[in-house]
Amino acid sequence: MSMIQNGKLVLSSDNPTEKVAGQTNTFTRVNFPTPFPAGSDVIVQTTVQTFNGPETPGIRLHDVSVTGFLIRLNEIYGGGVSADGKHTAETIGWTAYTV
Template sequence: MSMTQSGKLTMDSSHSTETQGGKTDTFNQVTFPTPFPAGSDVVVQVTVQTFNGPETPGVRLHDVTRTGFKIRFNEILGGGVSADGKHVTETVGWTAYTV
């Protein structure tokens, strides 16, 4: 049986772009309202729902488990502009479900 949960959060980034894989000390922890059942394969999808800053706030996820996930902005490079990783406050919606 499939299970779905969703929510939204307000987040920003005051940290430089993270380029080292697995380094998550600048990520925010999101905890699901209800843990998914033990042994579940959980998928998380996120969407930035606001447009408050001029740079594109790339979203990075890590450590998706049955109890939550870690998330942060990592600005996307483009248009000849070098992103510094810092980003203003945006609203991010998320959906988590079992597969």
């Protein structure tokens, strides 16, 4: 039997693009309201629900576990130039479920 949880948060990025794999000091921790059962395979899907900045915001996830995940906005492209990683506040919706 699968279990589903969801939520939303307001997220922005004042930091440059992360270019080192596993470097997560600029990520935000999201804890699930109720931890999933131990040993569960948890999937997290996210959606940007606002359009506050003209550049395209990318979402990076890391360390998805039964208790939560790390998330970061990482601007990916803007105005014909490479993105710098910084992005204004956007509302991000998330859904987590077991498979």
